[in-house]
Amino acid sequence: MSMQDSIRIVPQGEIAVVELDLVGEKVNKFSTPVMMRMKDVITELSKSSYKAVIFVSKKNKIYIAGADIEEIKNLTTREQVEAAVKAGQEIMNMVEDLPMPTIAAVNGACMGGGCEFILACDYRMATEDSSTKIGLPEIQLGILPGFGGCVRMPKLMGLQASLDIILAGKSVNAKKAMKAGLVDRVVHPAILMDEATKWAKEIIAKGKGKAEKKYHPKGAVNKVLESFVGRGIVFKKAKEGVLKATSGHYPAPLKALEVIQKSYGWSDRSDALRIEREGFCELAVTDISKNLIHVFYLTEMVKKSSGVPGKDVKARDVKSLGVLGAGTMGGGIAYVAADKGIEVRMKDLNADALGKGLKHASDLWMKLLKRKSIDKYQFRQKMDKVTATTDYSGFGTLDVVVEAIVEDMGIKQKVIAECASKMRPDAIIATNTSSLSVTEMAKGHPRPEYFAGMHFFNPVNKMPLIEVIRGEKSSDETVATIFELSKKMGKMPVVVKDGPGFLVNRLLLPYMAEAAFLLQEGMEIKTVDTAYVKEFGMPMGPFALMDEVGLDVCIKVLKIFKKAFGDRVEMAPCMEALEKSGRLGKKNGKGFYSYDSEGKRLGVDETIYSALGLKAPTSPLSTKECIERGVFAMVNECSRALIEDKIVETPHEVDLAMIMGTGFPPFRGGLLKYADSVGLTYIETQMAEYAVQRNAARLRPANPLKDLAKANKKFYT
Known part of the structure; x- marks a missing residue:
């Protein structure tokens, strides 16, 4: 791998454009070799005559995904953690201390160390693309932001907005980031570099130089809460919220809160970063952090899997989905599919039942609309993806149908046979049964190789797990297609063999x-x-x-x-x-x-x-x-x-299924990880x-x- 090509300086007159493009990887991430290359680039820039620097990613819809989790996982002693974090903090300090103004031009995911990197820049521009998410998810790995995030974010955005992101380990889109003060400008992705270059020239022409990067509260309430007395109230309420949400089982948010409380309002950067570093070191060597990193890897394994291990099987691309049964479950399935852009055709016996299914989906989008997660146009666009029928009209063109009717083997077999006769010969039908044999049910399908189980968990919009049940005659292609469809719907699939109760x-x-x-x-x-x-x-x-x-x-x-x-x-x-x-x-x-x-x-x-x-x-x-x-x-x-x-094949699948399907405590690593620890x-x-x-x-x-x-x-x- 050529580190020189992974981070390169492209001169644009008096502006240096630094392109981030990690060779041989789909995403940009901060591994040790990447950080060392970044250090060399920053050193070169510090000695140059450039009047502004723009940092941009050449990856599609990825800015910097964060630190290399594998490296964090392999840090076992406090001394190793201390050295790694200190090195990262020093590089972020070098970015912050560059003599010329710096602009982070963000398109795509900018998480963890990536977010900490743009916090060290003077100015931040982000695109309105849906892939642009900016945040600090470290808490979800049982650690805290360690490259200056706990120090710089509160200074830039104020306590309330930064605690909201840091303690929950969440990310925000570009518009919310701008409202919170995390980014300065939002633009269309097609004009990101044009606008960033134009902005850099403005800064140079006006002699603006480095940004102040200090939060100025607006409104009487915010001014009070940012006062010395008000801070105490904010920290007290934040601690109460964390304890209520975690029952004290997760030390990371409490430690992050302590770090921010000790370092907020710092005058000496090195002292503030030392406090952050000590907090990170304390958390990174705990079993809880290692367990949460284990859970992270369980989810990563799903992303890389086809559902048919050891075989080169290509899943079909599902663009249209039928749903048989418009109850709460059917309406929920229609919602999660249409929300991800899949055309949905919902069928039930009468208009009243269909109305309830459509209302259930509509109510879920209405909640997003009220929270301003989507706008009215997006609401209408999503609702238009779902159509309803009392017969099989439109089923002849569907790729997959999910059956979600009454739990009765005879009725299901009859309806599956009827549905199959109205679809393409190679179309797939999946049953949402929670307890009946998929192999037995497949006897109702004239071509059982195109039949499998797709067991959603209730409530469908919240529960991430789908059990993909392989019947005795389910083909590899069918299993791979349902597995990939589950991922497309934003779910975590686990392939299980047919048997009483399946796995969960x-x-x-x-x-x-x-x-x-x-x-x-x-x-x-x-x-x-x-x-x-x-x-x-x-x-x-x-x-x-x-x-x-x-x-x-x-x-x-x-x-x-x-x-x-x-x-x-x-x-x-x-x-x-x-x-x-x-x-x-x-x-x-x-x-x-x-x-x-x-x-x-x-x-x-x-x-x-x-x-x-x-x-x-x-x-x-x-x-x-x-x-x-x-x-x-x-x-x-x-x-x-x-x-x-x-x-299932491995203990990994058991743990993923139990965490995603039952809420088994992630900090324990899953049922079998916990059993091994005991x-x-x-x-x-x-x-x-x-x-x-x-x-x-x-x-x-x-x-x-x-x-x-x-x-x-x-x-x-």
């Missing part, structure tokens, strides 16, 4: 079923749910989750599993009573919790205990036992699914003890788990 529901069911036994043994609902959320880090406890899924659905799936897996699946007596109680959970406002008319959870319905024939709870078990029985039950079942049944011998021993103590055959360690523990092995080798 198969692992979740023992977790939810075990909660019912905890209830049977006298545990209070709130105590168990709170332990899972506050102590373990789940987004919601098992009882709240069952209410969300639907208690009738949970019981139905439990029975399916009982039929499939026999004695190892047990149903607590209280679940049988629950089936007769008429409680459905959130959807009829009555479950383990009660709900208001808007579906907001109010609190535990205290009549639930007597309704299920239980005594008043005394919570005799430790929260440690409650958590371990639920989580270890998932690990136990996973050992069978992964090793015996090979539902130790499989410990899990096997605890499971065996609980099985004896509670007379519970379901908790006995599975043979694959016992074999791994005996051999002192891990899921990740």
